[in-house]
Amino acid sequence: MATKPLSAPNAGYGESSIRVLKGLEPVKQRPGMYTRTDNPLHIIQEVIDNAADEALAGFGKRIAVTLHTDGSISVEDEGRGIPFGMHPEEGVSVVEIVFTRLHAGGKFDKGSGGAYSFSGGLHGVGVSVTNALSTRLQVTVWRDKQVAQLAFGGGDVIEPVTVRPAASGDRKNGTAVRAWPDPKYFESAELPKGELVHMLRSKAVLMPGVTITLTHEKTGETQTWLYKGGLRDYLTQTLNADPVIPLFEGEQYASGSETENFAEGEGAAWCVAFTEEGAPMRESYVNLIPTVAGGTHESGLKDGLFQAVKGFIEMHALSPKGVKLMPDDVFSRASFVLSAKVLDPQFQGQTKERLNSRDALRLVSTYVKPALELWLNQHVDHGKKLADLVIKQAQARQRAGQKVEKKKGSGVAVLPGKLTDCESRDISLNEVFLVEGDSAGGSAKMGRDKETQAILPLRGKVLNAWEVERDLLFKNNEIHDISVAIGVDPHGPNDTPDLSGLRYGKVCILSDADVDGSHIQVLLLTLFFRHFPKLIETGHIYVARPPLYRVDAPARGKKPAAKIYALDDGELHAILDKLRKEGCREGAWSIGRFKGLGEMNAEQLWDTTLNPETRRLLPVAYGEPGFESTEGSFNKLMGKGEAASRRELMELHGDAVEIDI
Numbered sequence: 001m002a003t004k005p006l007s008a009p010n011a012g013y014g015e016s017s018i019r020v021l022k023g024l025e026p027v028k029q030r031p032g033m034y035t036r037t038d039n040p041l042h043i044i045q046e047v048i049d050n051a052a053d054e055a056l057a058g059f060g061k062r063i064a065v066t067l068h069t070d071g072s073i074s075v076e077d078e079g080r081g082i083p084f085g086m087h088p089e090e091g092v093s094v095v096e097i098v099f100t101r102l103h104a105g106g107k108f109d110k111g112s113g114g115a116y117s118f119s120g121g122l123h124g125v126g127v128s129v130t131n132a133l134s135t136r137l138q139v140t141v142w143r144d145k146q147v148a149q150l151a152f153g154g155g156d157v158i159e160p161v162t163v164r165p166a167a168s169g170d171r172k173n174g175t176a177v178r179a180w181p182d183p184k185y186f187e188s189a190e191l192p193k194g195e196l197v198h199m200l201r202s203k204a205v206l207m208p209g210v211t212i213t214l215t216h217e218k219t220g221e222t223q224t225w226l227y228k229g230g231l232r233d234y235l236t237q238t239l240n241a242d243p244v245i246p247l248f249e250g251e252q253y254a255s256g257s258e259t260e261n262f263a264e265g266e267g268a269a270w271c272v273a274f275t276e277e278g279a280p281m282r283e284s285y286v287n288l289i290p291t292v293a294g295g296t297h298e299s300g301l302k303d304g305l306f307q308a309v310k311g312f313i314e315m316h317a318l319s320p321k322g323v324k325l326m327p328d329d330v331f332s333r334a335s336f337v338l339s340a341k342v343l344d345p346q347f348q349g350q351t352k353e354r355l356n357s358r359d360a361l362r363l364v365s366t367y368v369k370p371a372l373e374l375w376l377n378q379h380v381d382h383g384k385k386l387a388d389l390v391i392k393q394a395q396a397r398q399r400a401g402q403k404v405e406k407k408k409g410s411g412v413a414v415l416p417g418k419l420t421d422c423e424s425r426d427i428s429l430n431e432v433f434l435v436e437g438d439s440a441g442g443s444a445k446m447g448r449d450k451e452t453q454a455i456l457p458l459r460g461k462v463l464n465a466w467e468v469e470r471d472l473l474f475k476n477n478e479i480h481d482i483s484v485a486i487g488v489d490p491h492g493p494n495d496t497p498d499l500s501g502l503r504y505g506k507v508c509i510l511s512d513a514d515v516d517g518s519h520i521q522v523l524l525l526t527l528f529f530r531h532f533p534k535l536i537e538t539g540h541i542y543v544a545r546p547p548l549y550r551v552d553a554p555a556r557g558k559k560p561a562a563k564i565y566a567l568d569d570g571e572l573h574a575i576l577d578k579l580r581k582e583g584c585r586e587g588a589w590s591i592g593r594f595k596g597l598g599e600m601n602a603e604q605l606w607d608t609t610l611n612p613e614t615r616r617l618l619p620v621a622y623g624e625p626g627f628e629s630t631e632g633s634f635n636k637l638m639g640k641g642e643a644a645s646r647r648e649l650m651e652l653h654g655d656a657v658e659i660d661i
Contacts, residue, residue: 024100024102024128024129024131024132024155026102027102027128027129027132027133027155028132028133028154028155028185031129031132031133031185034129035129035133037185037186037187038186038187038188039186039187039188039189039190039191039192040133040181040186040189040191041191041192041195041196041199043129043130043133043134043179043181044073044075044130044179044181044191044196045199046126046127046129046130047075047126047127047130047177047179048063048065048075048199048200048203049126049288049289050077050126050127050175051063051075051076051077051079051175052203052207052288053287053288054077054078054079054080054175055077055079055207055210056207056287056288057079059078059079059080059173060077060078060079060173060174060210061078061209061210061211062077062078062210062211062212062213063075063076063077063078063203063210063211063212063213064076064077064212064213064215065196065200065212065213065214065215066214066215066217067191067193067214067215067216067217067218068178068217069217069218070180071180071181071189072136072178072179072180073178073179073181073191074176074177074178074179075176075177075178076174076175076176076177077174077175077176078171078173078174079173079174079175080143080173081141081142081143081144081173081174081175082094082095082098082139082141082143082175083095083143084141084143084146084148084161084163093148093150093161095139095141095148095150095161096150096157096161098127098128099127099128099130099131099137099139099152100128100131100152100155100156100157101128102128127177128155130177130179131152131155131179132154132155133181133182133185133186134152134154134155134179134180134181134182135153135154135180135181135182136151136152136153136158136179136180137151137152137177137178137179137180138150138151138152138176138177138178138179139151139152139175139176139177140175140176141174141175141176142166142170142171142172142173142174142175143173145165145166145172146163146164146165146166147163147164147165147166147167147170148161148162148163149161149162150162154182196214197214197223199290200212200214200223200225201225201234202234202283202285202290203225203288204225204226204227205225205227205230205231205233205234205337206230206231206285206288206339207288208227208228208229208230209226209228210226211224211225211226212224212225212226213225230269230271231249231269231270231271231337231339232247232249232271234271234337235247235271235273235281235335235336235337238281239273239275239278239281239335240278240279240281241275241276241277241278242275243273243274243275244274244275244276244333244385244386244389245274245379245382245383245385245386246379246382247271247272247273248271248272248273248372248375249269249270249271249272250269250270250367250368250371250372251267251268251269251270252267252268252367252371253265253266253267253268253341254266254267256558261560262359262363262366262560263343263558263559263560264558265341265343265558266341266342266343266363267340267341267363267367268297268300268301268338268339268340268341268363268364268367268368269338269339270301270336270337270338270339270364270368271336271337272301272305272334272335272336273334273335273336274333274334274335274386274389275333275335276333276389280332280333280334280335280336281335281336282294282298282334282335282336283336283337283338284297284298284301284336284337284338284339284340284355285338285339285340286340286341286342286345286347286355286360287340287341287342287345288339289345289347291347291353291354291355292353293353293354294354294355295347295354295355295356295357295360296355296356296357296358296359296360296361296613296614297338297340297342297355297357297360297361297363297364298338298355299361299613299614300360300361300362300363300364300365300366300368300613301336301338301364301365301368302327302330302331302613303327303361303365303369303613304364304365304366304367304368304369304372305330305331305334305368305369305372306325306327306330306331307365307369308368308369308370308372308373308376309325309330309372309376309386309387309390310325310330311373312373312376312377312383312386312387313325313387313390313391315377316380316383316384316387318384318387318388318391319391320391320395322398323391323394323395323398324394324398324423324424324451325390325391325394326394326397326424326429326451326452328393328397328429329390329391329393329394329397330390330393332393333389333390333393338364340355340360340363340364342355342357342359342360342363343558343559344357344559344582345357345360358565358607358614359562361613361614397426398426400426414484415484415485416456416480416481416484416485418441418456418457418481419432419454419455419456419481419485420441420445420448420454420455420456421454422448422449422450422451422452422453422454423450423451423452424451424452426452427502427503427504427505428505429451429452429505430452430453430454430503430504430505430506431452431453431454431504431505431506431507431508431542432453432454432455432456432485432486432503432504432506432507432508433448433453433454433455433456433508433510433544433610434456434458434482434507434508434509434510434524435455435456435457435458435510435511435597436458436510436511436512436517436520436596436597437457437458437459437596437597437598438457438459440457440510440512440596440597440598440600441455441456441457442598443597443598443600443601443602443605444510444597444602444605444610446602447601447602447603447604447605447606447610448606448610449610453610454485454504456481456482456485458478458482458520459478461516461519461520461523462476462478462479462520462523462524462527463476463478463479463523463527464523464526464638465479465523465526465527465530465531466526466530466634466635466638466639466640467639467640470490470491470492470531473490473531479527482527483532485503486502486503486504486507486532486535487501487502487503487504488501488502488532488534488535490531490532491531491532491533491534492531492533493533495534497534499534499538502535502540504540505540506540506542506617507528507535507540507541507542508542508543508544508617509521509524509525509541509542509543509544510544510546510597510609511597512546512594512595512596512597513545513546513547513548513567513568513594514548514595514596517596521543522637522638525541525543525620526634526638528541528620529630529631529634530634536620536621536622537622539619539621541619541620542617542618542619542620543617543618543620544609544610544615544616544617544618545567545609545615545616545617545618546594546597546600546605546608546609547565547566547567547594547608547609548566548567548568548569548572548593548594549565549566549571549572549591549592549593549594550563550564550565550566550591550592550594550604551563551564551565551566551572551575551576551579551589551590551591551592552589552590552591552592553579553584553589554584554588554589556579556582556583556584557582557583559582565607565608567616572591576589597609
C-alpha cells in the first residue's frame with residue numbers, strides 16, 4: 001500500500017506550470033508507457049506487425065527484415081502501401097500522419113469494408129512510437145504506380161514527402177521502413193537476435209504460404225521461414241518430449257449468424273500435445289500478435305479442454321472414487337500453439353502481452369470443447385490414455401493437499417456459521433471473498449465456483465481496528481469471524497505467526513464500486529495492515545474490482561450486440577467513444593448503473609468479478625519505501641487523535657491525494 005508523498009505547497013505553482021504535451025512528446029517523456037525499454041525489439045515489432053497485418057488481410061506473400069551494419073533495421077512488405085495523398089481533414093500527407101500522430105491509423109475502422117477487419121493494431125500509436133524513439137526513420141511507399149519517400153529525425157519530419165512515377169524496376173505495391181533506434185531510451189541498444197528470430201519464425205507459422213526472411217548485412221547470412229504445415233509442424237519441432245496421444249488440432253471461425261453471437265471471421269486455430277514429462281511449450285497469438293503473458297483466449301482453451309476431458313471421463317466412468325478433477329489437472333501437461341482471431345481485441349498495455357477481452361474465453365472454449373469431445377469419442381483408446389494421465393495428475397495434487405492438512409493438527413476452531421466454505425482443501429487454489437452485505441453474499445454464493453471459492457458476508461462496516469489492542473480484537477464478531485475463517489491469528493509486523501493454518505491462498509475484499517464500498521475496503525485494509533501484516537507481506541490479500549456500469553451495445557458492423565462492463569466513469573466514456581467510432585448511433589446503447597453488488601445476478605457477478613479468467617483482482621503490497629512509510633500514512637488517515645492532521649491534509653491536498661492499493 002503506497003500513498004502519494006504530501007509535499008509542501010510550491011509557491012511557483014500556477015497556470016504556466018501546466019504543460020500540455022503535443023505530438024510525440026508524451027512518448028519521449030514516458031517511453032515506458034508505450035513500449036518496452038529494456039531493448040528496441042518492441043518498436044521494431046510494431047513495424048513487423050504492420051507488415052504482418054497486410055499479409056493477414058490477404059495482401060503480399062513476402063516480408064523481409066534486414067539488420068544493417070550501422071545499427072538500423074529495415075522491414076519491407078508487399079502490401080497495399082501506406083496512402084501518401086493529403087488527408088481530407090488534416091491537410092497533411094497520410095503517411096506523415098501515421099508516423100507522427102498518436103491514435104491515428106487504419107485499424108479503428110472495424111466495420112464491413114474496413115481496411116483491417118482483423119489486426120493487432122488497436123490504438124494507432126505503434127509506428128509513431130517507433131518514430132519517436134528513433135534518431136532517424138525512413139519510409140518508402142510503392143502505390144498507384146508511384147513511389148513516395150520521406151524521412152524523420154527524432155519523430156519530426158526532416159525530409160518532406162516526395163513523389164515520383166514508378167520506374168520499370170520498381171515493385172507495384174509495398175512499404176519499406178528503416179529505423180535507427182535511439183540508444184538513450186533503452187537499457188541496451190542491442191537487439192536480442194534470439195527473440196527476433198523466434199518472433200519471425202512464429203509469424204511464418206501463423207501465416208502459411210508467407211515467406212519471411214532475416215538478412216544479417218554484416219555476415220551476408222539470410223534466414224528464411226516458409227511453413228506450409230502450420231501449427232502442427234511448429235509444435236512438433238519444438239516439443240521436448242513425446243506426446244502421450246496424437247496431437248489434437250483444429251480450426252473454426254464464426255460465419256456471422258445470429259445464433260453464434262460472434263462476429264464473422266472470429267475464431268481460433270489450435271494444436272495441442274499432452275506429455276507426461278518435460279516443461280510444457282506454450283505459445284498464443286491474437287491476430288498474429290504474440291501474447292507472451294497469455295490471457296482470456298488461453299483461458300478459453302483451458303476451459304474447452306477441461307470440459308471435454310471431464311465429460312469423456314464421466315461418460316466412460318473412468319474416475320476412481322474420491323478423485324475430483326480440476327482444470328489444471330488437464331492443462332498442466334498440455335503444450336500448445338493457439339492462434340485466435342478477435343475482431344476488436346482488448347490488450348493489457350500497449351505492449352499487448354496479455355489479452356483481456358472477456359468474450360475471447362467463450363469464443364475459444366465454444367469451438368475447442370465440441371471438437372475435442374468428438375475427437376475423443378472417435379478415438380476412445382487415445383481418450384482413455386489421456387484420462388489416465390489426467391487422473392494421475394489429480395491424485396498427485398490431492399496427495400500434496402492432504403500432506404498440508406496433516407500438518408495443521410487436530411485443534412481446529414469452529415468455523416463461522418455464515419461462512420459458505422469451498423470444497424477443496426488445496427490453499428494454492430482456494431480463495432475467500434469478504435463480501436459487503438447479505439444480499440451481495442447471496443449472489444456471490446450462487447455465482448461462485450463451489451470447489452475453490454468461499455464466501456464470508458460482512459454486516460455493515462467493519463470496526464476501525466487501527467488503535468484496538470490485539471487482545472480486545474475478538475470482542476468484535478466480524479473480526480473474530482474473519483480471523484477464524486482465514487485460519488491465522490492476529491499478529492504484529494515483527495512477529496512470526498503460524499501460517500500453517502491458513503485456509504485460503506487468496507483473501508479477497510469484495511465491496512460495492514461506490515464511496516461506501518471504498519470505505520469498507522479501507523477499513524478491512526486497515527485491519528489486515530495493523531493486525532495481519534504477514535498476510536500482506538506474503539501476498540495473500542487482494543481487492544476485487546466489480547464494475548459500476550453495464551452498457552448494452554447494439555449490433556454494429558460485424559460485431560453482434562453485446563453487454564460491456566465498465567469499472568468507473570473513465571472506462572464508461574472510453575467505451576462510448578469506441579462505440580461511436582464503430583458507427584453506433586448516439587443513444588442507441590443503454591447504460592445501467594449498479595447501485596451495489598446485490599443488484600447483480602449470480603451470472604453477472606461470476607462473469608465480472610469472480611471468474612479467475614475474466615475478473616480484475618488487485619494484489620495488495622507495500623509501496624515504496626516500505627512498511628514504515630505506509631504505517632505513517634495509515635496513522636494520519638485512521639488514527640483517532642489525528643483529526644487536525646486529516647483536516648490539514650484535505651485542505652492542502654484534498655483534490656490531489658492518490659492511494660495506490
